[in-house]
Amino acid sequence: MLNQKLVNFITEARKRGFSDTQIKNALIKNNWPDNTVEGAFNFLQPKYKIKNQVCVFLSDEILKVLEKRSKKNMLTIHEQIEDILRRSCIRKSTSISQEKIDDFLVSVFSRSPKGRKGK
Secondary structure (H helix, E strand, C coil): CCCCHHHHHHHHHHHHCCHHHHHHHHHHHCCCCCCHHHHHHHHHHCCCCCCCCCCCCHHHHHHHHHHHHHHHHCCCCHHHHHHHHHHHHCCCCCCCCHCCCHHHHHHCCCCCCCCCCCC
């Protein structure tokens, strides 16, 4: 039998940033049966496997910047990182006529090899 209060507790603890190990240890320390705790965690497992999962370790400085940006954009940190990666992977091909004049001038006078004109 699934304990809905336990599932709600685990969900809330995850939202607050606690790892699954920390949550399990706290529940077992407070006399919750192992099989009940495992059952709740299994219930919360996604029904599909995430094939494209990436683990990234961030410095505190970068994390603060991401938190600030995600709050500004009304996203979670996970969604913000996903958005940044998605945007960096999308290449928009624009012709010179579609570029802004400033962008075109920057590309012409740029020090990068693609912006320089040959002599």
